[in-house]
Amino acid sequence: MSTHPAVVTVTPGGPLQIQHIPTPPIASNQVKLINQYTASTPLDLHQADAHLLVNPPQILGDSVAGTVLEVGPDVKRLRPGDQVFGFVWRFQAEKAHQLYVVTEEKLLAKLPPGRSLQEVVVVPDNFVTAWHALSKDLGFDLPWPKPEGYVSPGKDSWIVVWGGSSSVGMYAIQILRYYGYGNVVTTASKAHHERLVRYGASVCLDYRDEGTVERIRDRLKSGPSQRDFVLDCIGSLEGSVRPLARVATTKGAKVAILLPVIIKDAAPGIRPEYEMDVQACAAWAQGVEVSGVRTHTYMTDEFLAERLQPEMMPWAIAEKTVEPNDQIIVEGGTLLERAERALQLLREKKVSGGRLVWRVAEEEEVKTAMEQFCS
Ligand SMILES: NC(=O)c1ccc[n+]([C@@H]2O[C@H](COP(=O)([O-])OP(=O)(O)OC[C@H]3O[C@@H](n4cnc5c(N)ncnc54)[C@H](OP(=O)(O)O)[C@@H]3O)[C@@H](O)[C@H]2O)c1
Incomplete structure (x- = not known):
């Protein structure tokens, strides 16, 4: 051989x-x-x-x-x-x-x-991740092909995309824009804010600034949100998960965290540490639904298994629904x-x-x- x-x-x-x-x-x-x-x-x-x-x-x-x-x-x-x-x-x-x-x-x-x-x-990996996390973990309706005159059922909800400048975050924000989810608040370094607004974010904050958690919480409370949704595209214990436990405090809020949760970051000479139990990572408010995203399961959805990569992904690029x-x-x-x-x-x-x-x-x-x- x-x-x-x-x-x-x-x-x-x-x-x-x-x-x-x-x-x-x-x-x-x-x-x-x-x-x-x-x-x-x-x-x-x-x-x-x-x-x-x-x-x-x-x-x-x-x-x-x-x-x-x-x-x-x-x-x-x-x-x-x-x-x-x-x-x-x-x-x-x-x-x-x-x-x-x-x-x-x-x-x-x-x-x-x-x-x-x-x-x-x-x-490929993060187009699939973003689509699957939004539809399966957050439960968003993403019909494809999108019917003529489609009105987003979540147009009044606030969606927090923590880590908007990550690869997953950039695809998630663009997919949300395509389906009419207009109230997206995201966190990223300031250098990326202009691009993230172009992709569809309505509010961009720097995650390193003091008071970012409080600003997002105020925004969510300003209504008229029927339900708050959070996509944690970073999964860092101190850098996103614990801050988000202070953001998502209303009953029924849904939080999806990209696994693994990073307890200790990899760095030259440093062995990283991870955790897979998202529930155990923070003191979540009662009634908040938290899940860990596992893209590797997307093929259990027959429609996504057959269509997401071969058809929807090249369509999204060709139609400029997402920018690579x-x-x-x-x-x-x-x-x-x-x-x-x-x-x-x-x-x-x-x-x-x-x-x-x-x-x-x-x-x-x-x-x-x-x-x-x-x-
Ligand atoms: N479980 C799954 O199915 C699955 C699937 C895909 C990815 N993931 C995981 O998801 C994570 C992200 O993947 P990726 O490929 O999208 O990463 P990436 O693009 O390489 O992430 C880099 C970005 O992360 C941002 N960032 C770093 N720390 C941050 C913080 N505390 N708050 C907000 N933004 C922060 C940086 O933002 P600035 O440059 O703006 O500072 C940078 O743009 C990885 O841990 C990956 O393993 C999991």
Whole structure:
């Protein structure tokens, strides 16, 4: 069996390694692609530095963008040569920080016209996260396609998106705008406020300013909110969860927190700590409903499993319902260097209002693979 390089974590906080792993044959419903671009995300850092939900040696990464090389006989939509992108995480052959990825077509979208693989690789994981968290965890009605003349049932509710400049936050605010949820209050560094207003936020506050919690609480009380909703896009014990327990105080308020809750942040030389029990993380007011967001369960919803990635995601980009996050390009002479540099940027908290993107396959590797499989 032929092999290909993959970036793996072997020990918590230890250096990443390249391992040459067997390239599996595809099953009848699977697709093999050559992976040209990937993104590095906070989950990669949680996994590399704390081995959160890791069975080592484990391949990292969950965002791919590349070219289809082979499809099984039951694959209906994709063909060799198609350029695709998607959020993939379920098993090793599917993970994103490797040269060849084997997955199913329902986790992949075709590249929208006029876009590049490098631009769209920043979308999949957190477009899926934002959509799933808003619909499942907060219970918002997000009918797709949106019916003509649709009126948002939540137009009178206040929605707090804590961490609006995070990748999840930027997609969440834009999806809320599309569905007419007009009362969005968000927190981010001031440098991002203008963009977040353009995306649909009505109030932007700096989370570092004193009095931010009180200002949000006053805003929620100013009515006419039928019910308060909170999406915590950060999940930091002291940086978002505990402040939000002081924001969401009215009975019936719904709070969705992106897991894991970060108890101690990863930093150079520091091993991070996490907690999965959101209820235990703060003194929540009585009657406030709190849940932890787990995007990895989105495929239990049959509609989202079939449509969210292959249809809704490229539609949202093509129709400009969401603007892809800014790319922060990570350079490096080798796959390993780029993967390590990206992790280091995450450890040093250098990501602000953007997504780390790096090349996986070299041009020459893409050309050779295309000649072999697509001619
Ligand atoms: N459970 C799940 O299903 C799931 C899915 C996706 C993501 N997540 C988790 O969600 C978190 C965010 O992911 P991401 O990819 O969106 O992150 P990201 O884009 O890398 O987050 C960076 C942003 O976080 C903001 N930020 C940092 N601390 C903050 C605070 N205390 N309050 C408000 N904003 C703060 C920064 O804002 P400024 O630059 O404006 O200062 C920066 O723009 C990660 O922990 C990730 O693992 C969980």
